[in-house]
Amino acid sequence: MTDFSKMNRREFLGITGKAGLATLVASAAGVSFGMVQVAEAAGNSRLTPFRFAILTDAHLYDIPDHKFDGILKKAVDDVNNMNPLPDFVVYLGDIGQSGKRTELEKGKRILSKLKVPLKVIPGEHDWYLDMGQAWRDLFGGPTWSFDHKGVHFIGMNSILVRDFWTMKGLTPDERMGFMEELECHHCGLWGVREEQLEWLKKDVKKLKPDTPVVVFTHSPLWDYYPRWNFQTEDAPQIREILSGFERVMAFHGHVHQVVYNRIGNLSSVGTLSTSWPWPYPGVELPFPDIKMNRVDPGDILDGLGTQYIDLEKEFAGALHYDTWADLLPEGVKKGVKL
Amino acid sequence: MKSNTKGRLFAFTGTTVAIVSFAFLAIEPAQARKPFTQDELAAQYKDLMATVKEGDDLWHSAKLGKNGLACANCHPDAAASNPHTFPKWQANLGQVIPLRDMINWCIQVPLEGQALDANSKEMKALEAYAFYMHRGFKLKPGENTKQHPPVEVRSGAGYP
Numbered sequence: 238m239t240d241f242s243k244m245n246r247r248e249f250l251g252i253t254g255k256a257g258l259a260t261l262v263a264s265a266a267g268v269s270f271g272m273v274q275v276a277e278a279a280g281n282s283r284l285t286p287f288r289f290a291i292l293t294d295a296h297l298y299d300i301p302d303h304k305f306d307g308i309l310k311k312a313v314d315d316v317n318n319m320n321p322l323p324d325f326v327v328y329l330g331d332i333g334q335s336g337k338r339t340e341l342e343k344g345k346r347i348l349s350k351l352k353v354p355l356k357v358i359p360g361e362h363d364w365y366l367d368m369g370q371a372w373r374d375l376f377g378g379p380t381w382s383f384d385h386k387g388v389h390f391i392g393m394n395s396i397l398v399r400d401f402w403t404m405k406g407l408t409p410d411e412r413m414g415f416m417e418e419l420e421c422h423h424c425g426l427w428g429v430r431e432e433q434l435e436w437l438k439k440d441v442k443k444l445k446p447d448t449p450v451v452v453f454t455h456s457p458l459w460d461y462y463p464r465w466n467f468q469t470e471d472a473p474q475i476r477e478i479l480s481g482f483e484r485v486m487a488f489h490g491h492v493h494q495v496v497y498n499r500i501g502n503l504s505s506v507g508t509l510s511t512s513w514p515w516p517y518p519g520v521e522l523p524f525p526d527i528k529m530n531r532v533d534p535g536d537i538l539d540g541l542g543t544q545y546i547d548l549e550k551e552f553a554g555a556l557h558y559d560t561w562a563d564l565l566p567e568g569v570k571k572g573v574k575l
Numbered sequence: 576m577k578s579n580t581k582g583r584l585f586a587f588t589g590t591t592v593a594i595v596s597f598a599f600l601a602i603e604p605a606q607a608r609k610p611f612t613q614d615e616l617a618a619q620y621k622d623l624m625a626t627v628k629e630g631d632d633l634w635h636s637a638k639l640g641k642n643g644l645a646c647a648n649c650h651p652d653a654a655a656s657n658p659h660t661f662p663k664w665q666a667n668l669g670q671v672i673p674l675r676d677m678i679n680w681c682i683q684v685p686l687e688g689q690a691l692d693a694n695s696k697e698m699k700a701l702e703a704y705a706f707y708m709h710r711g712f713k714l715k716p717g718e719n720t721k722q723h724p725p726v727e728v729r730s731g732a733g734y735p
Binding site for chain 2: 512
């Protein structure tokens with residue numbers, strides 16, 4: 238795997254070029270990473286059409302030859318066989334299940350087989366054993382942005398909770414145990430919190446309103462089902478900061494399912510995991526036609542998948558769910574318009 | 576004849592007691608079992624909640640299986656376990672089954688563990704948790720076309 242976070246622009250273009258993407262080298266796209274850098278936007282709403290892919294929620298266990306290892310490998314193979322190949326892959330969190338360094342290392346090893354560059358954000362399962370130490374060592378900073386072919390891409394850590402462990406006197410293992418439960422009723426709501434909101438304001442300050450902006454978080458940027466943290470507490474502030482742009486596309490992991498919403502200028506799409514599917518919670522979906530079929534429990538691959546996004550000129554496009562079973566209604570098979 | 580009838584009636588047991596008592600009333604005043612007292616009801620409820628809690632703990636425990644997974648990986652708050660739709664024909668088993676058979680299938684296949692004794696304390700607890708998280712739902716035995724969310728949970732465990 239390429240460590241995307243430690244690359245400069247020249248290296249990024251070089252490596253992507255190796256993947257056979259001459260068009261990228263010819264493009265005027267700039268790349269900048271890290272919290273300290275304010276990315277320079279291309280400022281042009283006409284982008285060069287391209288594809289990127291999303292993998293997420295592998296939930297790898299520290300058990301040799303665990304079945305989820307094989308599913309992530311299969312997903313990596315699928316991405317490597319895409320035609321056209323995506324320009325890069327974004328991983329939306331939860332590489333591990335219990336935050337162990339060994340789980341994250343295994344994930345990094347498997348993801349290193351990707352033929353294209355990789356960007357990663359963390360999920361709660363990666364984080365709460367050592368408060369993100371191993372994750373940072375392996376994947377760099379959790380907050381980043383870069384520009385590619387005219388699009389400004391942003392990744393943030395949306396799984397930050399208020400301290401619930403110190404008062405209870407919990408050990409790191411116990412803290413992680415609580416966070417591992419989707420319906421944890423001691424952990425509180427997740428958010429990106431003040432530091433990242435300030436970073437985001439600075440990051441997008443110089444961008445023109447017609448700049449295509451894409452945001453990645455582990456959790457949805459809207460209030461879907463807070464009980465399962467299908468939400469980000471400060472999503473309203475994030476949407477406010479990004480409200481000046483003509484259009485913003487947001488993609489999230491965590492929900493392990495097909496789900497879509499649109500709020501103001503922001504479209505938000507959920508993604509399929511490579512571990513297990515989550516059922517829909519007992520609330521009405523804002524776009525009830527955009528969902529997945531009932532999953533067959535007898536098929537280990539049903540309800541899982543990868544996804545790719547084809548972006549077109551004028552910042553339009555669609556997300557395509559790439560599945561291994563008959564999971565999608567006809568309407569969703571054609572792709573979800575962004 | 577009257578005294579004979581009375582004698583035979585006393586020999587009845589179990590579910591016939593209520594009917595028998597009704598017939599008996601016509602003969603002379605008598606009483607069925609007294610209504611449960613508030614203390615008795617509280618004790619029964621406490622027992623039920625303890626069983627539900629035991630089920631909740633097991634539902635979220637990796638110890639039922641061998642690969643780290645728990646029931647809750649796929650069924651948070653017992654969602655999509657659809658207890659009120661059993662018994663039903665289950666495609667992956669090719670027959671009509673009660674919920675406990677589906678629970679054992681999940682333990683054996685996705686969790687790669689050993690099936691529980693159908694009458695074990697553990698199985699009772701798992702069933703109690705799944706059913707209690709669907710309290711108030713209409714029974715729909717045989718339904719196998721829908722996936723149901725559990726009762727809506729705002730906070731806490733989902734039960735008192």
